[in-house]
Amino acid sequence: MSDWSRNGQPVDTVAIDDRAFQYGDGLFETVAIRDGQPRLWPRHLERLARGCGCLGIDLPDIAALSRWIQEALWRSAEDPSYCIAKIVVSSGAAQRGYGRERRLAAETYVGIYPGARQASHHYRDGVDTVVCDTRLALHSVTAGLKTLNRLEQVLAGSERIVRGAFEGLTLDADGRLICGTMSNVFIVSGNRVMTPALQRCGVAGVMRAHAIESLQRDGITVDVCDVAVADLWAADEVFLANSQFGVLPVRRCDERVWHAHPVTARVMSILASHGIEECAL
Structure with a gap:
């Protein structure tokens, strides 16, 4: 207790x-x-x-x-x-x-x-995720905040447990990728790093903000923009950010598998140099 x-x-x-x-x-x-x-x-x-x-x-x-x-x-x-x-x-x-x-x-x-330390192989090989059926309502006046009303995350989080995944990714009512049940999501496409805009719904995590600022200091621009679910499937890499575990690469989402995470490894190295000890491989 x-x-x-x-x-x-x-x-x-x-x-x-x-x-x-x-x-x-x-x-x-x-x-x-x-x-x-x-x-x-x-x-x-x-x-x-x-x-x-x-x-x-x-x-x-x-x-x-x-x-x-x-x-x-x-x-x-x-x-x-x-x-x-x-x-x-x-x-x-x-x-x-x-x-x-x-x-x-x-x-x-x-x-x-x-504290709950993640297994080292999660940082090395990545974690399994699923896209949840539970959708996030649009245009909430509390978008981006951590209010005590977390029923959408409760439902989506229960889905990911039943499906045996580390994290569940959520879409909004219009089908845009928003965030995980307990994390923010980033996708890598070529040399471009993107994270979903959260003006309509979702939670703006502190590690998300720290990652964006830390990467920009190191010359990597993060585009905060609308991300379609098709962008997720087409991504070269995907990673998650959370205040407790730092950053973790995504190995699988549903049937899509990513075998290599070179950009994510660089992101983790940058965050390790900015005080996130978990990201030091």
């Missing part, structure tokens, strides 16, 4: 009238803790701030939030050199009903989980 705190105080329950529980009215961040520190912390905070602004929730005090993470790590039995901190920001407790008449005092929960 994971260890949790609410506003810095240890807890093991959530109030029944908390709007996070009732309506998914809140946000979350899943932060890699490496050597006792939250990795890509400024990127997590930037996305959390955008989410709070969108939902009309007070952004937690950053100094307090950082302290609560360190205190949670100190109380936890997990290895602080390699574990996970999950932050949940709820709009708080209120009377029944969807709407909020006023801005509520946010409740901030921090939970510590064990």
Whole structure:
């Protein structure tokens, strides 16, 4: 069982009238803790701030939030050199009903989980994926954010488990490639690296942002654009990005198989030089 705190105080329950529980009215961040520190912390905070602004929730005090993470790590039995901190920001407790008449005092929960290291052959040979039947709804006002409403990912994630895949790739209602259930996707076509635009739906991951910036610093431009499913099948390489595992090459998607990943290997080398230790082969 994971260890949790609410506003810095240890807890093991959530109030029944908390709007996070009732309506998914809140946000979350899943932060890699490496050597006792939250990795890509400024990127997590930037996305959390955008989410709070969108939902009309007070952004937690950053100094307090950082302290609560360190205190949670100190109380936890997990290895602080390699574990996970999950932050949940709820709009708080209120009377029944969807709407909020006023801005509520946010409740901030921090939970510590064990880190899950990926097998070395996943980085070397790649992982198996599938295209999920579950489609993502278009034109969400919360597109790109990590809200607590994750039902599309729950359904798609259940599909990939049943089908025995490492990750499930999701399309939007118009058939464009968007992202994985727990990752962002990049495709390589010739010398071009692309990742789907996420203005309509999907989650803009912090590792996605870090990868785009790191590659651009190394002279590799990443095109953020609409990606058709036909582009996926025609791609020379495909790779996934996630805050916990960094980058992983894709070996298979449904019946399509990729045997070589030279560009992905270069991407991983660049990210390893930019602080993502998992990508060091």
